[in-house]
Amino acid sequence: NVVQDNILINTSGHDGHAVGVDKNCEQNINFQKNWFTAKGVHGTWDQLSDLAPNIPIYRPLKRRFAVFMGSAYGGTTHTNPNSSTSVKKVSSKAMEHNLHIYIPGRKTK
Secondary structure, three states: OHHHHOOEEOOOOOOOOOEEHHHHHHHHHHHHHHHHHHHHHHOOHHHHHHHHHHHHHHHHHHHHHHHHHOOOOOOOOOOOOOOHHHHHHHHHHHHHOOOOOOOOOOOOO
16 A cells, blocks of 8 residues: 555655655645535535545646636645735626626526
């Protein structure tokens, strides 16, 4: 078993990016906590059990989405991010597509 037989594990596949197995477990637990908290009252244990094996997919996806939106990826620092640029982009798209106006029978693409 790779995890049990090694002190370090490299989940990224990049040279020099190995972390301790315990740190990797902590990161996965932290990711699950943040995701579950974001769901609020709508989060269920079934959703959390579906999330756990997919963390290696969701983590890079989260980073790519942050790059796409032009915002910093929420990394390990404890600073408050400046999200004003992201808010302006989302607001601009909402206005462009009239999302702020109720339109009966609106269909998604």
